[in-house]
Amino acid sequence: MTNTQSLEPAAIDPRDEARNRRAARLKPVGLGVVLALALGGSYLWYSGRNIESTDDAYTDGRAMMISPRVSGNVVSLDAADNQFVKQGQELLRIDPRQYQFERDLAAGALASAKAQLAAQQNGFEVAQKNFPALLAQAQAQLASAKATLAKAQADYDRQRSLSKLATSAQDVDAAKAAMEQAKAQVALAEAQVVQASPVPQRVGEIEKQIGQLQGAVQQAQARLDQAELNLSWTELRAPQDGWITKRNVELGNYVAPGQQLFAIVGPERWVTANFKEGQLKRMRPGQKVNIEVDAFPDLKLEGHVDSIQQGSGTKFTAFPPENATGNFVKVVQRVPVKIAIDSGLDPERPLPLGLSVVPTVALK
Template sequence: MSLTETKSRKASNTLLVALFVAVLISALLGWHFVLHPNEVSTDDAQIDGHVHPINTRIGGTITWVNPNVEDTYYVTAGTVIAHLDPNDYQPTVNRLEGDVQASVAQERAAALNLPIASETALSRLTSAQASLVEAEADLESALSQKTASEATVAQTEANYRRAEDDRVRYQALVATHEISRSEYDQREADSKGTGALLAAAQANSAGADQKIEAARQKIKERQSDLRMAETAPASIASARANVLRASGETKKSQAALWNAQLDLGYTNLVAPVSGIVGRKSMEVGQRVAANQLMLTLVPPKDVWAIANFRETQMKKMRIGQSATVHVDSVGRDFQGTVESIGGATGSKYSVIAPDNATGNYVKVVQRIPVRIRLNGLEAAGPLLLPGMSIEVSVRVSP
C-alpha cells in the first residue's frame, strides 16, 4: 500500500470518528431535551457565602494569640482570638474616671447651690424693699419733727420777745421806783427762762434738719441696695446656668470615658460569628494598626448557590422555581429554589464595564446571576464551602 493511500485511509478514519462524536453529542443533547424539555442548566456556577473579615478596632501590640485559632480551624462566636496590650489604654480610662468624678461633684455642688442662691437673692430683694420703706418712713417722721420744732421755735420766740419787752419796761419802772425790785427780778428771770427755751427749740429744729438729711441719705443707700437686689432673677438664672453647664461637662466627661472604655475593651479581639478561620496573619509581639485585617471567618452553613445563566435561558425563569444543584466535590445533588435574579448582567458589575459605542461591536451572549437557596443544609453536614464548582438546573415553566 502506498503512502498516499495510508494517509487517505487515516484521514477517513479521523473524519468518521469526529462525525461519530458529533452525532453522539447531538443524540445526548436531544435525549436530554426530550427527557427535560422545561429545564435550563449551566455549569458557570459556584457556591457562595459570607466571608467575614476580622479587623482590629484599635492599634496596639499583640500580647497573646489563641492557640486554637489557626487556618482551617473552626471557632465559635464569642471566642477570644487575641489580646492587645491593655497598658496603652488603661491610663486613659483611669484619668477619665477621675474627670467624671470631678464633673459629677461639680454638678452636685451646682445643684445644691441653686436653691441657696435663689433663696438668698429673693431674701435680699425682700429685705431691700423693706429697708427702703423703713427709710422713707424715717424721712416722713423727721419732716414731721421739723414741722413741730419750727412751730415750737416760733411760739417760744414770741414768748421770749414778750418776756424781754416786759423786762425792759420793768427796768425803766424800777429805775423810777414805781415798782419794787423783786417784780423786776421776776420779769428778768422770765426773760432769761424764755430765752433758754428759745435756744433749746432752735437746737431741736437744727437737730430735725440733721435727721432729715440723714434720712434722705439713708433712702439713697436703700435705693442702691434695692437696685442691686433687683438682680435676683438674673442671679437665679445664672445659678441655673451653672447647673446646666456642670451637667454638660459631666456628660462630656462620661462620653470620653465611655469611648476610652470601648478602646480598652477592643484590646480583646473576639470572633463575632462562628466559622472556619482563613487568612490568619497575626503573631505575638506584632504591632498592628487600627482596621488591620487579622483573619477571616467563613460560616460553613450560611451558603447559597450563584448560577450565571445565559440571557437566552432567562425567558421563562421566575423566582420560586425549583432547582437542582450538583456539587462536583461531593458528587451529590442538592435541591433548591430560585431566590432572586440579578439586577444586571455580570459584565455590568465588572471593574471596566463594556462600552458598545466604540464602533467595533461584537454581539456576545451575556450572563445574568441567579441566586439559588439550598434546602436541607443542616442535615447535609459541612460539605459546601464558598467557591466550590457546581452545576445548576432550574425547572422553568413550560
C-alpha cells in the same frame, strides 16, 4: 462453411458477486446506525429541552472580614488557621492599658462635673429663697430709713421754728445733721432695693449655669462611654460561627483600625451560577436543581433556584461597559443565579468557597 455466434450467457465475475453479498449484509447495519443516531438525537433533544446547565458556577457562602477598631499590640491570640469558632468566642486581644487609663480619666472628669452640677443645683435652691428675702430686707431697710428721715426732718423743722431763746444754734445744726444723715440712709436703702430687685434675672442666671454644667456632665458621660467602648474593642470576638481563614496576624503585632486580620467563613453554603441570558427564559425560583461538585464527584447535591440577580455580572463591575459610546459589539451576558442547597451536604466535609460545580436546573 458458415460461422455461428455462441448463445451461452457470459460468466459472472466472482469479485462482483462478493461485493454484492457484502453490500447486502451492510445495508441493514447502516440503516440501524442511522436509526440509532436519529433515536439518540431525538432522545437527547427531548431529555435536554427541559433542563439548563452551566459550568460557570461555584460554591458560595458568607465570609466576614475581621478588623480591629482600635490600635495597639496584640497580647493574646486564640485564632488558629482553619479553626472552627463559635459566635462570641474570643479570638484576639489588644493591649488594654492605654484604654483603661483613658476610661479612668473620663470617669474622674464625669465625677467632677457631677459634683459641680450638684453644688450649683444646691445654690439654685438657696438662691430661690435668698434673693426674694434680700429684696424684702432691702425694702424694709428703705422703709425704716424713710421713717428715720421723716423724724429727722420734723426735728429739724421744729428746731428752726423755735425762737433763739428756746433753742441754740448747736441744737439746730445737730437736727440738720441728723436730717442729712437720714437722707443718706434713705438713698443707700433705695440703692440696695434696686440691687436686690432683679430676682428673676438673678435666679435665671443660676439656671443658665446649671444648664451649662448639665451639658458638661453629658459631655463627660459621652467621653466615658466612648472610653469604655474603646476598652471593649480591645477584645475581638467571633461575630458568627465559622472557620478562621486568611489569618494575617501574629502575637505581638501592632494592629490598626481597618486592618484585615482574618476572615470567618460561616457554615451556610449555596451555589452562584452564572447562566447565559438566553438560558433564563423559563427559569423560575423554586425549580429543582441537581448539583455536581468537581472536587467531590461522589457528592450529589440537590437544591432549588432561590433567586435571580437583577442585573448581569458586568453591570456591577468597577468599570461597567458604556454601550452608548463607540462601536457596539454584542456580547452574550451572564446573570448570577443563587441556588440554595437542600440536601446532600456532608457535615464532616464542609465545602470550601469557590469550588467549581455544575448545576442542572429542571425547568418543568
